[in-house]
Structure formats: structure tokens, C-alpha cells
Amino acid sequence: MILLALLAVLHSPEECLGKGFTVEHQGKTYELRYADCRDEFLTDPERYAQLYDALLEMQAAGQKVEPPRASLVPS
């Protein structure tokens, strides 16, 4: 049961950056590493296109693009 719950967790947008699947939006192709990333993108292309553009811009600027760390300690 726990395993099923873990499997159901979607990848974070940072983890999604990479080759594997492609999705197009307004003439631009986005490369995403996992199928769930592509499916999630298709639920709200306008939002995700902007999100991935921002992440790619951060990468290009040399900024760290890494998924948020899970923590049990409240910030």
C-alpha cells in the first residue's frame, strides 16, 4: 500500500527536466524526462510552459535547479 502511494507521487518540475518525452506548446517543444511530467504538462500547458521556461532560464543563467528537499522539520 505504501509502495503504491509512493509510486503515485509525481515528479517535481525540476526532476522533469531532461530527455525522454516531448510535448509541444505554441510552436515550442519541451523535453521532459518522465511520462507523468508530460501528462501533468498537458493538464495546464500555459502554466507549465511558463514554469519550464523559467527553469530553463535559471539553468542557462547557471542557477541551481534542484527539487525541493523533503524535510520533517518545519521551516
Place this chain on the structure above:
Amino acid sequence: MRPATAILLLLFVAFAAVAAEDQAICAVCGPREGAGFEPVKAHATHKGKSYAFCSLKCKVEFLKNPDEFLVTDEGKPAPAFTLQTFDGKNVSLDDFKGQVVLLDFWGTFCIPCVNALPELQALHAKHAARGFAVLGVTVDDRAAMVKKATSRAKVTYPIVQATPKVWSAYKVNALPSLVLVGRDGKIVKRFGGEADRKAMLATIEQAIAR
């Protein structure tokens, strides 16, 4: 002055003006921390509304879950505040107890906000006798600019200076932000820059009639 020097000087002034204007409340840091005006590093559009961010990181955070930053506090008590006018007079939300108040969060650098001033003044004047008031809450600290804009629009309703605590309490993450407070002191509805004016007027009319 040589022509080349004059051109360079003009370019510098133009650049400085543009740079000075490109400041806004970050749609993430504003509601979360009550952060003030910061240089705009990124923009995003969500459901027809434009948002500004102080960093790409904030833009990413917002786009991951916009609902976290887009509040639906309708029906909840409007946060109390006492703010000052540029003349040093205190104005509290309590001063409008029993009235319908339209809080207009605005700034002189926000063109739609400035353009809306005459319409808000007309609304204030039209319904004042029925227990309705507009309260301008400017997030701008440039008194001269505020006075110029309000004088031009012949604004008679009070204009107070917002503090980070207040715009944070009202979760202001874009300008203009209009918050309608009912006679019971509860938030009736929020309106943004894309607000349908007809719908806003109808909501105000309903709130006054209650």
C-alpha cells in the same frame, strides 16, 4: 554640451526612468512576507492576470502552485488596520463600520490603477449617501506623485499609505487589487486588473442594498 554627450545623458535618464518604474510587489514574497517593492526580474500570466516576481525562483514557486498564493478569503473578516494619510491623519477600517468599503490597493506606477481613479471617485460620490466609501490604499511612498495623480482625478476619498503588514494581511500580490468589504466587516469580493467592471458594479450594488 556636445550632441553626443547630450544623447548619452538622455539615454541615461530614459534608462533610469524605465529602471525606476520596473518595480512591483513580488507575487510570492508580497503575500508571504509582506515584502515591499522590488525590482521585477520575471513575469507570468495566470488565468488572464499578470504577476510580477523578484526572481525566477519565485516565478517557479508561484507556477508550481498558484492557488497557494491566490487567496479566497471572501466571507472572512477584513483584517483591521490603522493607516496614515500623507498629511499624517490616521484612518482605520473601523472608521467605516457599518458601511460598504471598497479598498483600492494602487500605486502611481501602475497605469491601470491611475486610470481607474476617476471611475472610483465617481463611484464614491454616487453611493456615498447610501453608506458606501472608497478608501485608496497606496503602496507608493512618493507623496508628490500620489498627490499629483489624485488631484488630476479630483479624488475626494481618503488615500492612505499601505504598510507591508497591511498588504501582506490582504494578500496583495498584484496591482490593482480591489477588496470589497461589506457592512458586517467581512470581505465580500476581490477584484483585480482584469475585473469585469459590470460585475464589480453589480456586486457593489448588492452589498450596498444589504
